[in-house]
Amino acid sequence: MTLLDDQGRPEPPLASDETETLVGFLEYQRATFAWKCSGLDVAGLTATVGASTMTLGGMLKHLAYYEDHWFSYRMRGNKRHAMWNDDDWDSDPDWEWNSAAEDSPEDLHALWQDAVSRSRDLLSETLADGGLDQLARRSLPDGRMPSARWIVVHMIEEYARHNGHADLIRESVDGLIGE
Structure with missing residues (x-):
């Protein structure tokens, strides 16, 4: 049974194996x-x-x-999601950050939640196919191949890092504080 804190966040397991601990911390973040x-609102x-x-x-858009x-794309070797092919990264390397101002709050939340849902499924497939030691199916630009473990830790x-930024921004908006 997963314990939830006062904000409804799942507590990472206190004593578990490596996979459950890492996934627990990713879900908490x-x-x-x-x-x-x-x-x-906007x-x-x-x-x-x-x-x-x-x-x-x-x-929200950056993390999606x-x-x-x-x-x-990297871990499972899939083609990029169509949403990310409709942009112009060359003219605006911060496209996902800047274009978010044109999106509604509902669209941004849905985009991120859908990406997280897909990622959960893909991580589950990866863990079932060989665990954290397995290498990504698509290399980094320099040819190195990260492991599934590295990808999970990197996403944590x-x-x-961005939760620290979110803390400051959210407090400035409406005073909401807390870890």
Whole structure:
């Protein structure tokens, strides 16, 4: 049975094997991010802090992209999701961040939630096919091949870093604080 904290986030297991521990921490970081982005309108999702142009809406789209990039494109070797082929990365390397301002809160949340759902399924397939030691099916640009373990840990790091940004932005929007 998964324990939930006061915000409804699944607590990572305290004593489990490596796979359950890593997946538990990834799910906790995802749930933290969902909590920080919940219930906000356009103004809340486009708010910035200080000199940064980073927004919660931009983070939703950025993290949706990276869910697809790491779990589908790299780990499973799939073609890019069609959504990511309709952009112009050459003219705007921060396209996913900048274009989020044109998307509705509902669309941004759905985009991220759909990407997370696909990633959960793809990670489950990967774990069933050979576990964390198995190498990605698509190499990095320099030819190196990350393991499934590396991808999961990298995504934990990606969420943890952006959850820190989300903490600051969300507090500036409506005072919501908490880990």
